[in-house]
Amino acid sequence: MESSPAELCEGLRHMSESMFMVLCEIVGTSQQVAIRRETTDITEMVERRVTPNDGVIQMISGSDREGFRLKGSDVDFMYWPNNHRVIMDMFQSEYYNIANTTLILSESYESPPGFTLLQLLTPTTLREVQSACVRMNDRVYISSSIYRQLTCSTVFSNSTVHGPCGSGSIAGIVEYDTAHCFVCDFWPLSASSWIDRCHLWPGPEVVDDIVRNGCHFVAIGHQLGPHKNEEWRFSFSQAEYKCVCAMNHCQFLTYGLLKLFLKEIVNQHLNENNKLLCSYHMKTCIFWVIEQNTLPHWCPQNLLVGFWTCFKLLLKWVYEGICPNFFIPQNNLFLTKVHGSAQNRLFLQLHELYKKGLACLLQSSSIRSYIIDVLYNPRLFVRADEILIKSEVDYDTELFFEINRTATVHTVNLHSCVKYLYTVEQLLNSPLTQYQVITLQKLTASVLQRTAFILHSMYTITGVNKQMYIADKISRQMPKLAAKFGFVSDMLYLAMYYYKTLRYREALSVIKMTKVKLAQPYLMHETHVHRERYTEAVGGQSWSTKMRQAVAQDILLYNKICYINELIPEQQSALQNRQPTSNIPVFVMLHFLEFLCYRHIDTTLSQAALDELQVLVHHDQGLYIHVLRDISWEILGICQQITGNLQAALYSYQQSLTQYPVHNIRTATQRRTQDVVQSTPHQ
Template sequence: MNIFAFFKMDSFSIEICEGLQHMSETVFVGLCEMVGTSQQVAIRRETWDIKELVERRMIPLNGVLGMLSGSMREGFRLKGSDYDIMFWLNNHRVIMDMSQSEYYNTANTTLILSESSESPPGFTLLQLLTPSRYKIALSACVRMNDRVYITSSIYRQLSCSLAISNSTVHGPCGSGVRVGVEYDTAHCLVCDFWPPSASSWIDRCHSWPDPEVVGDIVRNGCHFVAIGHPLGPHGNEEWRISFSKAEYKLVSSMNHCQFLTYGLLKLFLKEVLNQQSEETSKLLCSYHMKTTVFWAIQHNTLPHLCPQNLLAAFWVCFKLLIKWVYEGICPNFFIPQNNLFLTKVNGSAQNRLFLQLHELYKKGLACLLQSSSIRSYIMDVLYNPRLSICTDESMLRSEVDNDVDLVKESSYVLATTGYLCLITKIINSLDQFMDSPMTQYQVVAMQKFTAFILQQTSFRLQTMYPKTGVNKQIYISDKLSCLMLKLAAKFGYVSDMLYSAMYYYKTLRYREALSAIEMTKVKLAEPYLMYNGHVDRERYTEAVGGQSWSTKIRQAVAWDITLYNSICYINELIPEQQSALQNRIPALVIPVFVLLHFLEFLCYRHIDTTLSQAALDELQVLVHLDQGLYVDVYNRDISWEILGVCQQITGNLPAALYSYQQTFTQYPYH
């Protein structure tokens, strides 16, 4: 069989033959393995949905809101994907015209007016209407035509310094690498209204998305990111309109085959298009692929998409992309007058890129053989044409696989810890959410989030009423803290019992702390325990298979312990927390078994020195010999540090010095 002839696609139409259907089904299965099944994607989206929704309710008006955006938020977990995070001031609002100011209390809200009459499509100037107390916003102000405007270039430069240390300015973001993952943090401004320049998009939505989705998108407004149009009259002052929220809603409204088509285009971009030549490798980006899929769906060129015609859908999008490159015009999905190709895909680079795309086009779908991720699935069918393919997603992944995914996604917590002094508001918010409808995945995320809030609040209370306070206040706060920690242990993971042990140690109740440690030890020793995603599948299934998600996480799941550096949990770790804060590291992440032996050592020092030394010996063996099972590579620095702290406490200074030196040979996560 001639592979290229088999794959050949007509430039105007696609004949869906039996062989192509078979091939599409194989690629569908491959993409489910790489990109995720619909259940996996739902877990990723829904857990983040509920966490961000909770945060909106908890953060005060003068706080900072955050939102995971980009491909990670959309549900992708592809190798090499970066984290895109948007931050904005909760008490700063952009309005589109002066009449909208009536919706805000200007005594506590800074108003900013969007003026787009002199800017290219998709860009605008932002005029400061009412005073701002935010230093960066004030420092970025310039006066033009007797009006005060917030300059994007200065705002971007100053806000980048707020990101994780060693960030560099990249587009509108502060960029860098953390624990081997690239991140982009964009400090932007929010608007509760849909921009008039995108009003035509609403009128275009006849077949997709549904009216409910359109209404939801319009009600949620947009953002403004700090970067101007390079060819605009006020490039240093202008801001770009960001439809990140709207794009997430659109991607979420896709069926799973449409989402996988988007994923296939992302893989094709990375593994094929960007490998053609160095000159053209930076011209196309994932956003262009997303825009292609949006237009293709709305133009109804991807109807009734299913596993059998997935490759046909890919080909439709690829042809549209080639057309855009030939014309030098990639219309923004919301504001078509905004040409996404304007500053990059032009001149000789555009011509070279078109020729490369056309060469791939002439090969037909055989061009997918150049993708290292997709090639093996295609070759399986070519060499085994009678290969039976199951496209039933429920058969592609086991119950354990989905449990691992849900635990991982639910274990990421947001930055509400800075506002945990608002205890009453937080508890009331949690109570309201408990009565609202949630999916099964959101219930688990909410359960974990509730445990997290209770744990942090209990330590906050203890800090608010130390031993020097009034006896009655101390007694009441202590009772409340103990009650919240018991509730958290019922809601959370097996490892969450260690928060009780920390609290008892901090309040000098060493025997109670050791009792909590012993109970935790017993549960952590179970052969079916899932720890940081590692699990004996057979034993786990035998022990908790088929039971509710809530039961599983209480009985069979453990995760590393997060200690936020704004809260004191263990006095012996105060220097480490202060050092981390200086480096803008918000939390210490300590392996469960390291923390368990550390607490055991600290408690037994006041009861039995022999047992204290035994706990230290166990900690030393763990830190020295573990091969990544119990001590993750990114948490080895804090593990060596804790070992050094214990050795210094016992007076073994040479051993402590060695451990501290080892800390600096590890990945510098903390």
């Protein structure tokens, strides 16, 4: 007996609700997505206010910024010089002080839609910009191809050119794209039609905010343009982020489903060179569908209808060979790739999936098992509220992980540190979300720690006793204060400061307290936590309390600052490879500091600390050290070398060299290995 249309509709609504719950599990609930966005937003807001006029602005963009944490997704960074500005018309130059701002003029009348030439109008002090200048028609232009090549590896060494970006991987785990670009404070005329189209979505406040913040230009030309090596592409990354934030959660999850559909079904068996569709096409597709109000009600019951509407639009685009850019529709995103026989093959592939209907989603490795479970147990995933999927522990884990990831300080300058604290103070008087307040709390702790070590190094160099005394008195209070409202692991910065200033007993007192806290069964370390014990101990308490009593993260060292003399060679080696920071597992740092301090007080207890460190490094199964094995073996080797156990030290250094080079310390390890070999008595 066949189902009636009403029964089929009811079945589709039920499947959509179930898929909504599945995607909340895979992509994230609305609260998780808010945590990811808001912690990044507030940190970036602070960074922009602190960055000097001649500094470089960094912005996380792409799917990571939008709130996705899908497995295998890359992280996109955009960088631009703060004192360079692109203008669209010469009259806009009156808004800038050319004494401290380099002006660049966008000339797009000869370029294809969405692309432009950038003419350098005033002198620049940036070496990369100077080197990328070419002369055409008696005017000076910045060549995108030269600039891209020059900046490709300035952030991460050994990056390779990929589109407008430098690409590579961090620790062999996270892939990244870094795009060096220029910013424009004005909305381009070629995108003005978008403003007129915005009747229903996004709202007028969002549109005003987008237009007020202008756009960027990334270093890649149109492959069919007359000046492909000199042209730059308009980038609307900021605008796209704000449009994604203007989506409701059902729309965002549909966008996530499109990304999974692309990665796990359409592009599953294709190598990088054969992929015609990318996630940017999926984003463009859902933007158009939402704006055109094709589906009036975006709700859990309609999620699969929304996906199918997007799929049909995508199929139409591939058939016609036209994918209109959302902001500049005249810019056909398919022009250089989706045409001819390749276009035909892609259309046939998508049409085969289309003929299967929603069953095509069974080919997705991420959601196949969920769909099968729903088919066999129809009521399995139907719940009244998405919030029921996640517990308090889940949200705490997400929040503290994101805070640790974003709330870092990028300066070794005392003036900038003071500016950080002043900026945080100002922001605390403005409207903030609960996630942003706790992020600022951790950021303040990081600034205080950084300032203490900067102050100490400054006045150690001067050698003036009175200044050193005053600086030390002030400096000592900073890591003390940070330890009172940072993570449990932040207490180790105070121990480091005491060790640095030869206060070994004070350092050991802090280490003992930290050791007790780190030994608690309810401790949340990175993303590892005993859920029941954590809930019993700190459940229902404020995030500030939880952070101070029950959360530990790895220790971040900025390589231009000396925290521990014994690690200077490693920090210098990392800096030579443009590695600005070092991450040391918190338990490795604990035993390392304990060993160093006891060396001056009690050799028996010093050996006991070394034994604990050795057991940890040799036998850890990824719980406490995870990917940071190169530095962990290195630290063990340093301790063994100090005690005179040269054979053990040599083995540890050799082990460090076989690990993935997360920290780029091979030069230091090889030098230490050589020292050990030369010091070993010959038989």
